Amino acid sequence: MKIELINTGSELMLGRVLNSHQQFLCRRLADFGHVVARQVAIADTGSEIQNAVREALSRADLVITTGGLGPTSDDITRELIAELLGKKLIENQNVLAHIENFFTKRNRPRPAKTSVETFVPEGAEVFLNQFGTAPGLAIKIENRKSKIEDSKWLVMLPGPPRELRPMFDNQITPLLKREFADEIFICRTLRSSGVGESRVEEMVAADLQALVKTGLEIGYCARPGAVDVRLVASGAGADKLVAAGEASVQKNLGANIYGFDDDEIEAVVIGVLRSQKKTLVLAESCTGGNLAHRLTNVPGASEIFLGGVVSYANSAKEKFLGVHAETLKNFGAVSEEVAREMASGAREKFGSDFAIAVTGIAGPGGGTTEKPVGTVFIALASSSGVEVKMFFNAWDRETFKQVTATQAFEMLRQHCLK
Amino acid sequence: MKIELINTGSELMLGRVLNSHQQFLCRRLADFGHVVARQVAIADTGSEIQNAVREALSRADLVITTGGLGPTSDDITRELIAELLGKKLIENQNVLAHIENFFTKRNRPRPAKTSVETFVPEGAEVFLNQFGTAPGLAIKIENRKSKIEDSKWLVMLPGPPRELRPMFDNQITPLLKREFADEIFICRTLRSSGVGESRVEEMVAADLQALVKTGLEIGYCARPGAVDVRLVASGAGADKLVAAGEASVQKNLGANIYGFDDDEIEAVVIGVLRSQKKTLVLAESCTGGNLAHRLTNVPGASEIFLGGVVSYANSAKEKFLGVHAETLKNFGAVSEEVAREMASGAREKFGSDFAIAVTGIAGPGGGTTEKPVGTVFIALASSSGVEVKMFFNAWDRETFKQVTATQAFEMLRQHCLK
Numbered sequence: 074m075k076i077e078l079i080n081t082g083s084e085l086m087l088g089r090v091l092n093s094h095q096q097f098l099c100r101r102l103a104d105f106g107h108v109v110a111r112q113v114a115i116a117d118t119g120s121e122i123q124n125a126v127r128e129a130l131s132r133a134d135l136v137i138t139t140g141g142l143g144p145t146s147d148d149i150t151r152e153l154i155a156e157l158l159g160k161k162l163i164e165n166q167n168v169l170a171h172i173e174n175f176f177t178k179r180n181r182p183r184p185a186k187t188s189v190e191t192f193v194p195e196g197a198e199v200f201l202n203q204f205g206t207a208p209g210l211a212i213k214i215e216n217r218k219s220k221i222e223d224s225k226w227l228v229m230l231p232g233p234p235r236e237l238r239p240m241f242d243n244q245i246t247p248l249l250k251r252e253f254a255d256e257i258f259i260c261r262t263l264r265s266s267g268v269g270e271s272r273v274e275e276m277v278a279a280d281l282q283a284l285v286k287t288g289l290e291i292g293y294c295a296r297p298g299a300v301d302v303r304l305v306a307s308g309a310g311a312d313k314l315v316a317a318g319e320a321s322v323q324k325n326l327g328a329n330i331y332g333f334d335d336d337e338i339e340a341v342v343i344g345v346l347r348s349q350k351k352t353l354v355l356a357e358s359c360t361g362g363n364l365a366h367r368l369t370n371v372p373g374a375s376e377i378f379l380g381g382v383v384s385y386a387n388s389a390k391e392k393f394l395g396v397h398a399e400t401l402k403n404f405g406a407v408s409e410e411v412a413r414e415m416a417s418g419a420r421e422k423f424g425s426d427f428a429i430a431v432t433g434i435a436g437p438g439g440g441t442t443e444k445p446v447g448t449v450f451i452a453l454a455s456s457s458g459v460e461v462k463m464f465f466n467a468w469d470r471e472t473f474k475q476v477t478a479t480q481a482f483e484m485l486r487q488h489c490l491k
Numbered sequence: 492m493k494i495e496l497i498n499t500g501s502e503l504m505l506g507r508v509l510n511s512h513q514q515f516l517c518r519r520l521a522d523f524g525h526v527v528a529r530q531v532a533i534a535d536t537g538s539e540i541q542n543a544v545r546e547a548l549s550r551a552d553l554v555i556t557t558g559g560l561g562p563t564s565d566d567i568t569r570e571l572i573a574e575l576l577g578k579k580l581i582e583n584q585n586v587l588a589h590i591e592n593f594f595t596k597r598n599r600p601r602p603a604k605t606s607v608e609t610f611v612p613e614g615a616e617v618f619l620n621q622f623g624t625a626p627g628l629a630i631k632i633e634n635r636k637s638k639i640e641d642s643k644w645l646v647m648l649p650g651p652p653r654e655l656r657p658m659f660d661n662q663i664t665p666l667l668k669r670e671f672a673d674e675i676f677i678c679r680t681l682r683s684s685g686v687g688e689s690r691v692e693e694m695v696a697a698d699l700q701a702l703v704k705t706g707l708e709i710g711y712c713a714r715p716g717a718v719d720v721r722l723v724a725s726g727a728g729a730d731k732l733v734a735a736g737e738a739s740v741q742k743n744l745g746a747n748i749y750g751f752d753d754d755e756i757e758a759v760v761i762g763v764l765r766s767q768k769k770t771l772v773l774a775e776s777c778t779g780g781n782l783a784h785r786l787t788n789v790p791g792a793s794e795i796f797l798g799g800v801v802s803y804a805n806s807a808k809e810k811f812l813g814v815h816a817e818t819l820k821n822f823g824a825v826s827e828e829v830a831r832e833m834a835s836g837a838r839e840k841f842g843s844d845f846a847i848a849v850t851g852i853a854g855p856g857g858g859t860t861e862k863p864v865g866t867v868f869i870a871l872a873s874s875s876g877v878e879v880k881m882f883f884n885a886w887d888r889e890t891f892k893q894v895t896a897t898q899a900f901e902m903l904r905q906h907c908l909k
Binding site: 097 | 502510532533604688692696804840842
């Protein structure tokens with residue numbers, strides 16, 4: 074089964090928005106054993122959309138388009154595809170009622186522009202939008218030229234991720250299950266921290282050689298502060314092949330592996346603390362709330378996370394964390410000593426089992442010869458005292474925050490392993 | 492000038508990583524007046540990469556590939572493209588010296604795997620990687636078939652964003668400036684908050700009609716808590732056309748416009764506070780540090796942002812913000828009253844001009860009939876008292892945090908406008 078994705082939208086080609094549909098749809102389809110062969114993004118102009126859909130339909134069994142179904146004048150995907158396929162647009166009463174109801178519930182008048190969303194290509198399956206107005210559409214395309222090939226499907230999804238994602242999961246998945254057989258495909262990712270990409274391959278590749286010869290595929294992916302090793306196999310015996318690969322990587326990377334597949338290190342840390350019935354608090358300076366934000370993205374974080382202080386100003390370090398004015402004066406805010414006092418102060422004030430404190434220079438300004446941009450101290454306070462590590466993360470500001478947060482979570486994870 | 496992008500990587504097609512190159516490269520190229528015609532993502536297997544590059548070169552004047560230049564065994568883009576173009580790979584001594592130096596500076600032995608990165612296609616321009624080991628490569632392809640068309644360029648960039656981005660800005664941009672003329676292309680985005688997408692179009696479209704007839708293109712893009720209106724024109728007179736469109740949208744959207752182009756609302760708020768010499772602190776419950784994280788992504792945030800408390804546990808609300816136990820007991824943590832005390836407590840303890848407090852139910856758990864998931868109270872404390880607004884943001888957990896943070900920043904921005 075061959076699948077292609079087409080993301081439409083001039084905002085994509087102008088770089089005004091991030092295309093997150095590619096990852097979401099590829100991931101969901103891979104979970105059923107279907108690997109997307111090609112993804113294409115184009116502007117929402119007539120010729121481009123029709124050319125891309127025509128080409129994709131000539132190669133693929135399933136083509137999924139995103140975007141261009143909304144109410145504004147640049148939303149033209151529905152009309153162009155109906156024209157390409159020679160199908161009339163017909164008003165759909167269920168869609169009309171759904172949109173009327175959408176605005177009634179919100180106590181807002183229905184904008185006249187939304188009428189265009191009620192017209193659907195004849196014969197299309199219609200998926201009412203639970204989080205918006207534009208419906209999703211699926212059209213079965215009978216193969217007119219060949220007697221051998223099966224029919225194809227063209228699925229059109231609305232552009233906003235908060236509409237597309239639940240629609241795909243709740244409404245499109247049943248269609249795909251009905252029309253296409255699952256395939257045997259196993260993908261397992263082992264996520265590691267603390268070792269670079271080349272070194273990871275040196276550690277694991279030799280022992281995987283025999284499995285590669287029998288069909289195991291290996292991939293490596295470097296992320297901020299982490300490296301993924303991906304093991305893929307398909308067909309009969311795929312599960313055993315991947316399991317053997319996993320055991321081999323486990324043996325060679327050991328405690329550097331913090332999780333699997335989509336595990337984020339913050340979720341792993343929360344799991345560990347929950348199982349050990351321990352609580353965590355944060356004292357963040359240069360990461361400015363990134364650790365707290367990542368922890369609280371995990372549902373159930375409140376069971377172990379009591380809270381944190383973002384102590385950007387020195388006065389906040391003194392008042393909320395009990396850092397001594399003298400320590401700040403003698404060693405500077407970015408120092409091992411201040412990190413130590415921030416962590417022990419936070420642990421004491423919140424009354425938690427663990428406290429992580431971070432102080433450093435995110436840049437672009439604020440660096441000195443002695444402490445250049447990228448310098449960061451991470452402290453971990455626990456019942457056994459305070460441990461401080463220095464790192465040098467000379468990236469852009471946002472990567473700096475991400476890498477530093479990952480290192481801090483990894484310090485805590487390693488501590489809990491002991 | 493026609494440009495196409497090719498993003499290679501099986502991790503993209505399996506949905507294991509987000510493709511952020513598309514947005515970055517499209518945006519940078521648009522800034523020179525070049526709109527990317529097509530972006531394609533494919534797995535890093537031989538036939539797919541060669542097919543995609545061959546097709547793109549048949550249509551475009553400039554083809555940029557990303558990924559597959561690294562040291563591991565799945566990095567095969569360099570070899571495949573050299574083969575496709577019939578070029579030998581030759582060891583480059585500058586690259587070798589650069590990689591040796593990279594590891595020497597880090598006190599690590601050079602992994603043998605990195606040797607592959609020192610081989611470059613004959614005749615390629617080589618761009619040493621300032622943040623990694625794999626060099627970027629650019630190959631001029633003389634047109635052999637036609638006497639009319641100019642030569643084409645194929646540029647290959649490394650996959651990690653922290654390597655690709657500075658390489659594009661510092662090393663590839665000069666090549667493009669040298670080889671391709673800038674084109675006249677104006678793109679202006681007006682960013683609004685507080686009004687839905689259909690309503691925005693109703694407010695602005697009628698007055699833009701005359702300009703559309705003379706060549707102005709309009710686009711709308713709904714984002715969490717915000718709507719963008721995009722005005723585009725090219726060729727002679729483009730600047731005047733876009734300026735006239737901007738004036739018209741300004742007139743009709745008025746104070747709903749918070750910024751332009753890439754302005755993030757948090758950066759706008761920081762700018763306003765800086766100009767008014769005011770300071771801000773935060774008391775976050777359900778947003779869990781998202782406001783602090785977004786504020787501190789902005790360089791120079793420390794001038795106005797003193798810090799914040801992430802008061803996830805009720806005890807943290809009492810201890811750090813002075814919320815009364817009785818208020819928590821009588822009204823619950825998610826209530827107007829608690830939001831009010833969090834904001835006034837934070838303002839007082841930090842000694843700031845403004846404090847924003849947020850308390851709500853991000854979900855997926857924790858909702859009740861009376862206070863369903865998505866309920867949120869945002870309080871703004873200032874010298875004129877505390878203002879509280881209730882919102883209902885029934886999205887997934889991360890969208891909830893994003894939308895709520897945007898609403899909070901917008902409340903402060905509107906307050907400062909008065």
